[in-house]
Amino acid sequence: MTGSLRTISDRVRDGSSSAVAELDRCLERIARDDGPIGSFQCTGADAARERAEAVDRRIAAGEDMGPLAGVPIAIKDNIVSRGEPTTCGSRMLEDFHSPYDATVITKLIEAGAVPFGKTRCDEFAMGSGTEYCAFGPVHNPWDLDRVPGGSSGGSAAAVAAELCPASLGSDTGGSIRQPASLCGVVGIKPTYGRVSRYGLVSFGPSLDQIGPFARSVEDAALVLQAIAGEDIHDSTTIDSPAEDFTTSLHEPIEGLRIGLPSEYLDAHNDDAVNAMVHAAVETYRGLGAEIVDVTLPLTDVGIATYYVIGPAEASSNLARFDGIRYGRRVEPAAGEGLFELYARSRGEGFGPEVRRRIMLGTYVLSAGYYDAYYKRALQVRRLIRREFEDVFRRCDVLLGPTTPAPAFRIGSISDPLAMYLCDRYTVNANIAGICGISIPAGCTEVDGKPLPLGLQLQAPALGESTLLRAARMYEAATNHHEARPGSNA
Amino acid sequence: MSTPESAGDPAAQISLEQVRHVAELARLAMSDEELESCRGELASILRHIATIDAVDVDGVEPLAHAIDMSNRLSDDEPAESLSIDDVLANAPALEDRFIAVPKVLDPGADE
Numbered sequence: 202m203t204g205s206l207r208t209i210s211d212r213v214r215d216g217s218s219s220a221v222a223e224l225d226r227c228l229e230r231i232a233r234d235d236g237p238i239g240s241f242q243c244t245g246a247d248a249a250r251e252r253a254e255a256v257d258r259r260i261a262a263g264e265d266m267g268p269l270a271g272v273p274i275a276i277k278d279n280i281v282s283r284g285e286p287t288t289c290g291s292r293m294l295e296d297f298h299s300p301y302d303a304t305v306i307t308k309l310i311e312a313g314a315v316p317f318g319k320t321r322c323d324e325f326a327m328g329s330g331t332e333y334c335a336f337g338p339v340h341n342p343w344d345l346d347r348v349p350g351g352s353s354g355g356s357a358a359a360v361a362a363e364l365c366p367a368s369l370g371s372d373t374g375g376s377i378r379q380p381a382s383l384c385g386v387v388g389i390k391p392t393y394g395r396v397s398r399y400g401l402v403s404f405g406p407s408l409d410q411i412g413p414f415a416r417s418v419e420d421a422a423l424v425l426q427a428i429a430g431e432d433i434h435d436s437t438t439i440d441s442p443a444e445d446f447t448t449s450l451h452e453p454i455e456g457l458r459i460g461l462p463s464e465y466l467d468a469h470n471d472d473a474v475n476a477m478v479h480a481a482v483e484t485y486r487g488l489g490a491e492i493v494d495v496t497l498p499l500t501d502v503g504i505a506t507y508y509v510i511g512p513a514e515a516s517s518n519l520a521r522f523d524g525i526r527y528g529r530r531v532e533p534a535a536g537e538g539l540f541e542l543y544a545r546s547r548g549e550g551f552g553p554e555v556r557r558r559i560m561l562g563t564y565v566l567s568a569g570y571y572d573a574y575y576k577r578a579l580q581v582r583r584l585i586r587r588e589f590e591d592v593f594r595r596c597d598v599l600l601g602p603t604t605p606a607p608a609f610r611i612g613s614i615s616d617p618l619a620m621y622l623c624d625r626y627t628v629n630a631n632i633a634g635i636c637g638i639s640i641p642a643g644c645t646e647v648d649g650k651p652l653p654l655g656l657q658l659q660a661p662a663l664g665e666s667t668l669l670r671a672a673r674m675y676e677a678a679t680n681h682h683e684a685r686p687g688s689n690a
Numbered sequence: 691m692s693t694p695e696s697a698g699d700p701a702a703q704i705s706l707e708q709v710r711h712v713a714e715l716a717r718l719a720m721s722d723e724e725l726e727s728c729r730g731e732l733a734s735i736l737r738h739i740a741t742i743d744a745v746d747v748d749g750v751e752p753l754a755h756a757i758d759m760s761n762r763l764s765d766d767e768p769a770e771s772l773s774i775d776d777v778l779a780n781a782p783a784l785e786d787r788f789i790a791v792p793k794v795l796d797p798g799a800d801e
Contacts, residue, residue: 300776352745394757407755505739530782540791548719563716579752618734626692634756
């Protein structure tokens with residue numbers, strides 16, 4: 202066992218371990234166990250060891266470090282770090298080395314953590330299974346024939362398989378919460394603007410947020426604490442007073458009001474998923490929470506709205522990959538010019554799902570269709586936000602499943618739309634900018650193997666403290682987070 | 691292309707020529723087979739997207755950003771910027787300290 206973050210940082214600070222030893226422990230586990238899982242694109246061992254040595258020197262010099270001292274944290278392959286590769290799971294960026302550190306990397310280093318490696322993801326974070334990674338898929342540690350979810354599948358699988366104690370992912374429509382659910386770990390999508398996106402390779406800039414994966418709510422909260430805050434390099438970060446998510450974390454919320462949207466108990470959900478939600482409701486009732494029946498009718502148009510806004514933003518955003526300043530370039534043939542350089546570089550550099558979304562986004566933004574699609578989607582976006590605001594007057598958090606079903610088999614979903622619908626319960630939090638968390642909620646047995654299910658809680662913008670405390674109440678009452686792949690088979 | 695009344699109209703009718711035009715706008719070189727399969731996928735996704743037509747959006751202001759915020763200016767103070775060498779190291783083709791690109795202007799054209 203690699204232990205909790207506090208256990209690790211305690212032993213690093215008291216000298217019974219070191220940042221270098223903790224990093225080596227992770228690297229050994231990855232060398233031993235990651236082959237069949239494939240969660241790491243690279244381990245970045247040399248750069249990581251330098252960072253770990255620097256932490257050990259700071260401790261030796263008497264610096265008083267916090268609860269992340271010497272904690273190795275794996276990084277999704279769409280977050281840049283100076284001098285290291287960031288591929289975004291794409292041939293387009295196969296040889297790209299960043300000239301700078303993302304703000305989250307800088308903040309983790311300041312907090313004494315050791316960010317390391319790059320975990321595999323769907324290309325440019327577009328996907329729900331980490332099957333659309335140009336360098337190979339990631340396998341779910343609970344059942345290697347199944348997906349870990351996506352797009353941050355590598356970050357989720359690495360934490361589930363105990364290759365590292367925590368990791369960072371990014372969530373544009375569910376890309377942290379959905380793989381957390383499918384891999385049986387905790388994943389947080391913070392409020393939009395809570396965490397700086399500087400150095401996150403942009404997909405949908407009004408939707409993207411970086412957030413943590415860990416094996417407990419407290420560990421995830423500690424990482425969130427370290428990466429949150431206003432940043433001069435990201436003008437969309439929220440200028441709000443620093444808040445401590447961890448001091449009151451273990452105090453139950455008295456009179457907690459939990460909203461249960463009827464739309465979240467859909468008949469199309471896997472039976473085990475609906476049973477899990479009912480059991481969670483009973484758990485909370487037993488803890489003294491009040492269950493409030495609510496409705497969120499716009500849940501049903503979330504995916505439709507998202508697949509206008511997300512691809513529209515992506516198509517404009519990914520225009521930067523033009524084969525000129527960085528990324529893959531295909532030189533034009535004789536008689537061809539700049540247009541062909543752009544089109545061939547992009548046609549060859551991007552995989553099918555990225556091309557699909559660029560096409561969709563370009564279409565909905567093109568002359569004659571802009572109002573029918575993009576403008577209308579932004580109008581629905583306001584209504585979705587309003588719907589959340591209205592229900593949050595009557596409850597503190599919303600409860601439901603993270604996903605309609607447990608992990609699916611690799612290669613079993615070929616229809617793009619069917620894949621998109623996996624994110625039915627997660628996209629609206631991004632559309633409305635609110636925060637959400639997926640926490641382990643037990644397993645269902647499929648084909649003789651236990652597969653994790655995730656419980657999603659959502660709270661209003663900047664409601665992380667309430668969200669995390671409510672999540673911790675459930676975790677403390679159930680201990681589902683202690684289940685590990687292979688341990689309860 | 692006529693302006694559709696609603697999002698639902700063009701979904702079923704999206705033609706190969708439209709898909710080719712969009713691919714040009716997006717600067718994506720695709721084969722005929724890729725364009726054809728893209729046509730079917732776009733049609734299916736656009737049909738699903740058309741479900742937002744059922745939402746009454748009369749008089750609703752579009753919302754581009756979930757959190758209300760306005761432009762923020764940073765202090766006008768010089769700060770260290772990225773190393774030019776590091777940045778150029780990612781360029782696919784260089785000539786001296788410049789990024790090389792194909793000829794953009796027609797040499798035969800008048801000034």
